[in-house]
Amino acid sequence: MKALCTTAMGVALGLSGALAASAGELTIATVNNGHMIEMQKLTPAFEEANPGITVNWVTLDEGTLRSRVTTDITTKGGQFDIMTIGMYEAPIWGERGWLEALEFGADYDVDDILPAMRGGLSHDGNLYAAPFYGESSMIMYRKDLMDAAGMEMPDNPSWGYIADAAAAMTDKDAGQYGICLRGKPGWGDNMAFLSTMANSFGAQWFNEDWTPALDSPAWNHAVNFYVDLLNNYGPPGSSANSFNEILALMNEGKCGMWIDATIAASFLTNENMAYAQAPQAITTRGANWLWAWSLAIPAGTNQAEDAQKFIEWATSKEYIELVAETNGWGAVPTGTRQSTYDNANFQAAAGFADAELAAIMSADPSNSTQNPSPYVGVQFAAIPEFQAIGTAVGQQMTAALAGDISVEEALENAQTAADREMKKAGYY
């Protein structure tokens, strides 16, 4: 019996061994996006330059990553030394003291980071996450189809012009659709796009007293326009489409136009692609979103110093040059540094560079609505309650797009859901 107990304890200790990361071992939580995968491949260069530091990667899908890092950070689980987070989390978590403020030396050239990115990842003047790659939204369209329709895309088209172009490019019998837009429910899916569209129609998420504004005529106008546009000129089953599904449709040659993340431009394979700024209705304010996948250090990690070194390396100009040397300038992470856009090699390799930079520079999270609003953020409101509200509203919009309920009914339900959430949170 004694032997059995000893064996059991031995097995237990063996199984639970290596619980905590040892000194010099960094655990980084990230998503499975192309640029992140490249960073993992290039990590040996960092390890070589920093003997004694080894890097372990935990790759998760976006939704799981959010819940994992949120659980870990709120319980001070200490499972991660660096977290990949977005522009939504950085200011909120920074304000709550969950993240270490980042401070860089002169070599890092923090002023080279695009102001919109720096602003979106800061709180009270402290930078809480360093942008690894950033994006805005823009129109990606087939120039050959526009030419065939006898139209020319302006740099800043209106939604009315987009509807006309979509009508001209649609040939349903040939499986050709004028426009493809996100329809899958989720605050980061259909609502990311719809928020920017609504902004341009003069709508906003919340009034100045934090009451939801989803019952406004501007939202009604925007959502009706969106539903009509997709029903008339979009592909069948749009309510199930998000980034990846539309990317596939674009590369299959099924869509004439797509308004989505600027990063999509680097995945598009059609040689006739051209780019323009996101459409506007009554204002350009908030018409294109702003997002950055960024690296942050959770407060309380024992490896803060090494984590800072890694972030400094991964978000530096030198890292961008390393990627360019390895895979070419067309494959570098974009949307973060002015120096990237100033580089002639990059300009030559990336046909979307000018449109992307213009989109990022024009996005202002602190001034994204036609009328004054109390929140920061373009395609989201940077408050903790937004995730739940955005998802609930997204489900209503998808139902309206699928024709299950009317737009008016969807907005009424969305307003009720948002109102309930805000009241519960004590905003009024």
Added chain:
Amino acid sequence: MTDKQRQNLINRVAVAFGWIAAILFFFPIFWMVLTSFKTENQAIAIPPLLFFEPTLENYTEIQERTNYSKFALNSIITAFGGTGLALLIAIPSAYSMAFNTGRWTKDILMWMLSTKMLPAVGVLMPIYLISQKLGMLDSKLALVIIYAMMNLPIVMLILFNYFREIPKEILEASRMDGTSTFNEIRQVVMPLAWGGIASTALLSIILCWNEAFWSIVLTTTEASTLTAFVASFQAPEGLFWAKVSAVSTLACAPIVIFGWLAQKQLVQGLTFGAVK
């Protein structure tokens, strides 16, 4: 039509239905394996491609980017460990309930089973915090314990039903020979219910193998299983279907091979007591 001809026709229709059902069940697996040999663009082609030039690029990339054997080994340890622990607790408990049935036995079993109806996320925070306080985050031992507790109600219920099929007279005879309770379980009950125990263990292993929620939430680098391995290949911005198919094929392969090798015990156990 004679009776024999009618019987033949019925048999043929039954066989045809059997084939249709088998094809329907097998098709997703076939498509997953097929997609794993496509490029990302071939994987999303419309209409879907049945014939194409196969590529091993997905498997090569997985090999380059990850340590498959580590994930597979963790899956094996946690699935077998969790099942072993569950059986260790369930066999004596089921014996006690089957041969000393009391007034509340069925209610206790139903209560245990009802815990399966609780969504896992409902106990996320307590389990996460307990694991953290005990220093068991990212440990295989934590997964072994959770898997055992997770499957215990089902394992107990199935074993209870198998044990009840054993005639009590056999146990009485062994008791008259002076057998202890421990030996009665080990030398009489277990050999008689071996088919049932084996199939229950197999079912538990499969359930542990496929478990995703806890393995993703509680592990990072040391104890991650194959389900976490599959989850890591989804991408919010970029095509990933071919790679996920290849990863899923690699994740399914060990358990499919194991199930195939153990199919005799599985069928024997599942049909135990079906025909008297």
